[in-house]
Amino acid sequence: MMGTRLRWPRLPSGSHALHTAVKARQRCSDIWVPQSISKNAAKPDNTTAHLINAGFLYQPNAGIFHFLPLGLRVLEKVERLVDRHMRSVGASKVALSSLSRQSLWQKSGRLSAGGELFKLRDRSGVDWLLAPTHEEEFTEMVRLSGTLRKSSSLRLYQIGRKYRDELRPRGGLLRGKEFIMKDLYTFDREFDAALKTYDEIRAAYRNFFDELGLPYSEARADSGSMGGNLSHEYHLTADEGEDTVITCSSCDHARNIEFVPRLAKNFHRLTNDALAQSKSVWPTSPVSRDFISEDKNTLVRVLVNSHGRSDSETKSSINTHVVKAALSGHAEVDTGIQEEAALDAFLAAKPGANPGPENGNTTPQRRIIYLLDKDIDLEHFLLGRKRDDSLGELEVCVISTPTGGDLDGSPIDLLLPSKGDTCPSCKTGVLDVQKTIELGHTFFLGARYSSKFNLVWLAKSSEGGSVPKPYEMGCHGIGVSRLVAAAARLRAPTGKExxxxxxxxxxxxxxxxxxxxxxxxxxxxxxxxxxxxxxxxxxxxxxxxxxxxxxxxxxxxxxxxxxxxxxxxxxxxxxxxxxxxxxxxxxxxxxxxxxxxxxxxxxxxxxxxxxSCGMSLPKNEIGDKWGSIRNKLSKDGAGFRLYPSRTPKNDAAFKGRLDQGEKLPKKDKSDQDEPNDSYNVNVQANNQGSARHNKLFTIQVKPSNTKEELKAKLKSAAEAKGLI
Ligand SMILES: [Zn+2]
Incomplete structure (x- = not known):
């Protein structure tokens, strides 16, 4: 029987045969677009609708998108940009399967929590899910592969499809059933090394978003279901965004409105005697709004001052994230219930109807908790109270901000911040509140997954033996497909268009x-x-x-x-x-x-x-080095912020800006062999929201300058000009 022989491609003959390139110009007529691209582009509802009309995307079902040639081109450019910045932190690229065994999720405790998980069972009865994220799979893979035995740290990432059983897909690519994410997982032995890794990843994220060239903010965030206690989000300012980010005009204070700092709070249980001594009236008349706990046994009555606003305005500006955070440890608040319904539900719930697990079958304590805003004084609150017997036999408690001395945390501020409020951090800047789209997220996970999956290393114990210690982990995402929709900015027709x-x-x-x-x-x-x-x-x-x-x-x-x-x-x-x-x-x-x-x-x-990036040339010469100078300066750089975009609206939020100037000439001929890599950086004042800026002074910087050196240069130049 004859064996099959491999056939090798025959090389073209001729002296330049190996160098003959095929001419492959990208012709418009070769790009497949399902219909004439101009036809439906008149009135898009949002960016995704325009991307569909213009032939970048095809939408076969709600919340599901196919990328067509033009859209795929943009997507691949985002992916290449992500790849480059992941290489800059030494991350190794992999691609994990979308199918994940449910047993792993059982182990991490996330199986039951996820109503949004796509679950499926194969013919041999094994339960799977379409992974929305890969902490479990990565932790298990790293443990079983044993690759961490030799090295003290590891960084792995992938760019792939993720799934979420979204009940009501909305916002086009922003929230669909399937999406493309970059997810990076980091593993370090020691806590300090893991924190250093976390900071390196944050710097890489800033460089990535800088290079993208769109106005963004890095905000402190709530870590949600990921666990851990350190996380940051990367937001693009956009009117169609569903997040809200608060930034300060003069310091680095930037946070998601959902992020609540650790609160300083006192919890008092009130006796009937204290309440009976009712003598005075309220110095101001606070507005109250009722909430109820998940188990219906606790009524939470939130009290805030109206500050001259109507009752309904005041009620609607109560920050439910702070309400939940202030009650944590005492009651799980259900913020989804309307106020009237909350009181009705509390009155309707019969004592003993919802026995708490901690009480076994005995009647749980029904109680009312008053939650006081920082502006409401506890003493006045107590004096103004009367016993309210209409609510039946109740335990009465109060949560308030402690008075006197340094607080161990932030005061309980129950009102949503609004544009123009004084910054709580620096007390001098004013706050801006903007709608944004979240594009990236960094989480410091600590040992949350490694301890559950027994991903450990052997540390030396004080007795000379060894003790197993879990690895410190981090996970860091970028929403690649949502970035495509967010970065495409829509412009309404003007003039003849x-x-x-x-x-x-x-x-x-x-x-x-x-x-x-x-x-x-x-x-x-x-x-x-x-x-x-x-x-x-x-x-x-x-x-x-x-x-x-x-x-x-x-x-x-x-x-x-x-x-x-x-x-x-x-x-x-x-x-x-x-x-x-x-x-x-x-x-x-x-x-x-x-x-x-x-x-x-x-x-x-x-x-x-x-x-787009508020930077004067020559950018291509200084390239990545500019990013490192910017990062060094942007941290409390004498009150100036680098890199606001050139739009007057964004510029108005900043006191000043730093622009890269020209490259400086060499000093003299003896310097010939040593390249002079100094640049001018111009410090400019914002001119009342106008796009034109007055130059205040210029400093000379080198990419090798440390952050301290740069700050000192800024400070002494500003002092010399009598500005600070
Ligand atoms: Zn501030």
Whole structure:
């Protein structure tokens, strides 16, 4: 019998055979788009709707999306950017299966908690789920593979599909049943090393979002079901966002509205005698709002001062996250029940109807807990109370902020912060409250998973033997598919434009330039190819719009709809010699020689980058080093914040800004061998919300400067100018 022989591809003959590249220009006519892209782009409800209309996405079912060629291109650019920043922290890339055994989730205690888990059973009766996250799988894999025996730390990440049985998918790509995430898991032996890892990952996240070139904030966050007590979120400012982030105009105070700092609180049980001594009236009339506990045995009556607002306004500005946090350890508050229903439910619940587990079958204590805002004085509260017998036999308790001396935590502030409030951290800045979209999250997990999965190492004990210690873990996510929807910003039609347009940051735009090709003559086609090839050689992503079934006007409308920043098209009646370069975002349109196209495009691209990230050039020269200078300075840098975007609205929130200036010349010829890598950094004052800024002073920085050196430079320069 004859064996099969492998056939090797035959090499083309000729002296340059190995160097012959296949010409593969990206032609518009080759991109599959299900329908004419301009047709439905008139009135999108949100960015995802526009992405569907424009042919980036296809939606077969609610909460499920297929990425089409244009969308996939953007997605892959985001993934490559993520990969680069993960490499910068030495993380190794893997790809785990989406199928995860339910028994692992039982072990971590997360199986029952997840009503949003997609569960399934195979034919041999094994229970699986479609993983929404991979802490269990990674911890188990690392334990069984034993790779940690030799090294003291490990960083593993993947970019993959995750699943969530969302009852009401909404916001398009922002909250669907399936989504694409980057998740990184870190393992360290010692607590201090794990904290250092955590800070390194945060710095990498800031570099990633800097390079993306969109305004974002890094906010303290609640760690939710992930556990642990240290976590940060990365938010993009966006009107269609479902999160709310509070930032300060002058310090680093930035937090999700759901994040409640550790509260300083006193818990008093009141006796009938204390209540009977009712003598005075309230100094102010507080507004009260009732909540009820999950077991219906505790009525929580929240008291806040109205500060001149109506009762209903005051009630609706009570921060339910603080209510829950203040009651933790005493009662589980159900904030989903309307106020009237809460009192009714409490009165209707018969004593003994809901025996608490701690009481066995005996009647649980029914009680009322008064929760006082920090502005309500406990003494006055007690004096103003009368016994309320209508509620039956009750235990009466009060939770309030301790008085006098230094507080061990934050005072109980029950009102939602609003724009213009004084910052609670620095007491000088004012707060801004913005709608945002959460794009990333870092969690310090500690030993939460490693202890349950017995992922341990042997530490030396004081007796000379060894003791097993669990690894300290962290997990860090970036919502890759939601980032695609969040980063595409929608712009309403202006002037002559008829349809909505997209504005992608350059880093992830599907293409940078569309070369609109005239197909009238072979010479014109050839000239378009030359322009295309020249731009591609310089590293731009170019699209050749060779469609023959639509006009130049239609093609120009399409670059707006698709968010391609620049178009190049042959000038009318110029043969192949002159070209028109158009950049809608900069309202730029100019007729240039064929030889000037590249230079014009480069300068437009630089203007677009500096516009989006508030940085003057030469960015490409200093590259990643700028990120490290920025990170060093942005921490309490003499009251100035780096890197607000150039929009007046965002700039108004900052006192000043730092812009990178020009590279400095070498001092003299003797320095010839030592490159001078110093740059000017201009410190500018914001001009009442205008996009123009007054330069205050300039400092010279080197990428090698330490944070302390940079702060000292800023401080002494500001002092010399009499600014501080
Ligand atoms: Zn502040």
């Amino acid at each position: 008829k349809s909505w347009s997209l504005q992608w940051p350059k880093a992830i735009a599907p293409y940078h330039i569309s070369v609109i090709c005239s197909t009238e003559s072979a010479a014109q086609i050839e000239a378009s190819h030359e322009i295309y090839d020249g731009l591609e050689r310089e590293g731009f992503d170019v699209l050749l719009d060779d469609r023959t079934d639509c006009s130049f006007g239609w093609k120009l409308a399409d670059i707006r709809i698709l968010g391609i920043p620049i178009a190049v098209l042959p000038a009318r009646k110029s043969g192949e010699k002159r070209w028109v370069v158009i950049c809608p975002a900069l309202e730029f349109e100019e007729d240039v020689q064929a030889t000037e196209v590249l230079e014009t495009v480069q300068s437009l691209m630089n203007r677009l980058i500096s516009r």
